[in-house]
Amino acid sequence: MGLKVYNTISGKKEDFQPVSEGKVKLYACGVTVYDYCHIGHARSAIVFDTLYRYLMTKGYDVTYVRNFTDIDDKIINRSAEEKISWREVGEKYIHSFYEDMDALHILKPTHEPRATEHIDEMIALVETLLRKGHAYQAGGDVYFSIENFKGYGQLSKRPLDEMIAGARVEIDDRKKNPLDFVLWKSSKPDEPSWDAPFGSGRPGWHIECSAMSTKFLGNPFDIHGGGKDLIFPHHENERAQTEAATGTTFVKYWMHNGFVNIEKEKMSKSIGNTLQIRDFLREYHPEVLRLFFLSTHYRSPVDYNEKSIEDTNSALHRLYYTVERAFEMIKTKDVNPLPYSDADVLEKEFYEAMDDDCNTALALAHVFELSKMINKMADEGGDSSIPHIAYLNNLFLSLTQQLGLLNDDLNVFESQEKMRHLTREGLQLSSLEEAILERTEARKNKNYQKADEIRKMLLEKGIILLDSQKGTDWRVKNISAAKGER
RNA sequence: GGCGGCAUCGCCAAGUGGUAAGGCAACGGUCUGCAAAACCGUUAUCUCCGGUUCAAAUCCGGAUGCCGCCUCCA
Numbered sequence: 001m002g003l004k005v006y007n008t009i010s011g012k013k014e015d016f017q018p019v020s021e022g023k024v025k026l027y028a029c030g031v032t033v034y035d036y037c038h039i040g041h042a043r044s045a046i047v048f049d050t051l052y053r054y055l056m057t058k059g060y061d062v063t064y065v066r067n068f069t070d071i072d073d074k075i076i077n078r079s080a081e082e083k084i085s086w087r088e089v090g091e092k093y094i095h096s097f098y099e100d101m102d103a104l105h106i107l108k109p110t111h112e113p114r115a116t117e118h119i120d121e122m123i124a125l126v127e128t129l130l131r132k133g134h135a136y137q138a139g140g141d142v143y144f145s146i147e148n149f150k151g152y153g154q155l156s157k158r159p160l161d162e163m164i165a166g167a168r169v170e171i172d173d174r175k176k177n178p179l180d181f182v183l184w185k186s187s188k189p190d191e192p193s194w195d196a197p198f199g200s201g202r203p204g205w206h207i208e209c210s211a212m213s214t215k216f217l218g219n220p221f222d223i224h225g226g227g228k229d230l231i232f233p234h235h236e237n238e239r240a241q242t243e244a245a246t247g248t249t250f251v252k253y254w255m256h257n258g259f260v261n262i263e264k265e266k267m268s269k270s271i272g273n274t275l276q277i278r279d280f281l282r283e284y285h286p287e288v289l290r291l292f293f294l295s296t297h298y299r300s301p302v303d304y305n306e307k308s309i310e311d312t313n314s315a316l317h318r319l320y321y322t323v324e325r326a327f328e329m330i331k332t333k334d335v336n337p338l339p340y341s342d343a344d345v346l347e348k349e350f351y352e353a354m355d356d357d358c359n360t361a362l363a364l365a366h367v368f369e370l371s372k373m374i375n376k377m378a379d380e381g382g383d384s385s386i387p388h389i390a391y392l393n394n395l396f397l398s399l400t401q402q403l404g405l406l407n408d409d410l411n412v413f414e415s416q417e418k419m420r421h422l423t424r425e426g427l428q429l430s431s432l433e434e435a436i437l438e439r440t441e442a443r444k445n446k447n448y449q450k451a452d453e454i455r456k457m458l459l460e461k462g463i464i465l466l467d468s469q470k471g472t473d474w475r476v477k478n479i480s481a482a483k484g485e486r
Numbered sequence: 487g488g489c490g491g492c493a494u495c496g497c498c499a500a501g502u503g504g505u506a507a508g509g510c511a512a513c514g515g516u517c518u519g520c521a522a523a524a525c526c527g528u529u530a531u532c533u534c535c536g537g538u539u540c541a542a543a544u545c546c547g548g549a550u551g552c553c554g555c556c557u558c559c560a
Contacts, residue, residue: 011490028560029560030560031560032558032559037560038560039560040559040560041560042560043560044560045560047560072558073558074558074559156489156490156555156556157489157490158488158489158555158556159488159489205558226560227559227560228554228555228560229554229555229558229559229560230559230560231555232555232556233556233557234559256560257560258491258554258560259553259554259560260560261553264552264553266553266554268559269558269559291509292498295498295499295500295508295509296498296499296500297499297500299491300491300492300499301491301492301553301554302498303498305498307497307498307510308497308498308510310510311497311498311509311510311511312498312509312510313510314509314510314511315508315509315510318509318523318524321523321524322524325523325524349507353500359500359501361499361500361501361507361508361509362499362500362501362507362508364500364508364509365499365500365507365508365509366507366508367508368507368508368509369507369508372524372525375523375524375525376524376525376526378524378525379517379524379525379526380525443519446519448519448520451519451520452519452520452521455520455521459521464521464522464523465521465522466521466522466523467518467519467520467521467522475522475523477522
């Protein structure tokens with residue numbers, strides 16, 4: 001079974017057939033660099049990162065392009081607010097973008113072009129459009145004329161007359177048609193501008209993606225992605241201007257991810273409920289966010305709320321503990337992994353799920369089943385099952401890592417989680433260790449009452465003590481349960 | 487007003503014709519001095535009404551509710 005993807009323009013799942021055999025050209029709209037990234041950006045990045053990884057797993061030679069919009073009104077405004085140049089604004093937020101993406105283990109795309117480094121290509125594109133009669137000049141600006149581009153509205157599926165009738169389209173006298181959009185805009189005296197045959201100024205929003213995707217991927221290319229909100233007007237306009245200029249299909253498959261809501265409310269700056277990635281990471285492990293997003297199909301809206309995140313956090317712990325347990329059993333011996341057919345079935349189902357329009361939620365279900373299989377085998381014990389456990393564990397890690405999960409070393413994961421928790425509780429590691437020692441003494445003396453008091457005291461701080469032959473270790477209590485008690 | 491989407495166990499969430507994956511939580515059990523983790527077991531007929539079909543959560547029609555887009559936005 002081959003990969004199927006849902007194509008926005010046809011509204012259907014289609015068999016994925018790349019333009020060139022064995023190669024995939026993928027373009028995802030990146031960010032406008034004027035602020036820190038929020039978890040909506042993270043979702044988009046994670047969705048297309050997952051697709052990118054999966055395409056590579058399937059053996060495609062993938063060229064993945066993700067742009068930076070580094071010139072735009074918001075950047076100019078920001079530059080005034082922060083009293084730094086617009087270029088410094090760009091640099092600053094590109095830097096922060098990388099910090100966030102690295103923390104989330106988002107793989108680096110093949111190319112990450114910046115708009116301002118491709119002004120020449122944009123100018124050439126605008127000139128072509130002018131020459132072909134798809135664009136016109138008005139008051140120093142250049143507009144794209146939708147009139148003689150017959151496919152306008154196909155992507156977003158909007159009838160033109162009704163869009164025009166829509167109350168929210170701003171009427172601009174300079175436009176021949178209210179839906180015409182700017183390709184090039186004249187700059188005010190103190191704004192950045194570039195010389196062009198049709199007057200100095202700066203590019204409109206959509207033109208950069210047309211220029212850069214075409215430059216790096218050619219036309220047509222395979223997949224163009226982004227958030228659902230980009231379908232109109234951004235992608236509709238990109239498509240119109242590119243196809244009008246080149247006379248050929250722009251993109252074969254359009255893929256769009258759903259939104260992130262926060263507590264059932266749309267996340268937006270005007271409501272003031274945006275959650276930045278860096279703020280999230282102060283509270284939770286980065287993979288909690290990844291697992292959370294992968295638990296819902298990428299096209300569906302997803303509601304961010306504390307309970308769901310804490311549930312996800314518990315689920316992620318389960319995955320890590322499974323690996324920990326498996327390694328514990330394997331490490332003592334030199335083990336040759338021995339295949340196990342029940343696991344091979346799960347592996348097959350995992351790939352079938354991924355092939356079905358990247359159904360990561362279903363794929364994850366199989367990962368959890370595999371986790372159960374490993375734990376069960378470990379429970380039943382017996383040296384004879386160890387080669388199987390080694391096999392299952394290898395498979396488990398290969399599947400989770402395809403989803404970008406379980407990147408951390410177990411010790412790192414655990415200790416980060418513990419430190420994060422101690423900070424949250426305002427506890428010192430040394431005093432915790434002291435309490436544990438004290439309890440161990442009490443247990444030796446069979447003073448279980450005191451031992452239980454200490455256990456209870458620590459439990460109230462979200463710390464669980466784990467007794468074993470080797471001594472007493474501790475873990476962070478499942479946070480959702482801990483919070484419910486307080 | 488136009489276009490589109492969604493409604494599945496307490497919560498989250500897969501599932502597009504053959505009698506409901508998975509996660510979290512809960513309860514009972516095994517294990518443990520007590521716990522934890524893990525494992526075993528238990529918990530749904532899919533918003534409502536009508537239709538098509540041998541057969542529908544899945545297709546069609548209608549109702550109700552929720553949401554998104556049409557303006558910068560991942």
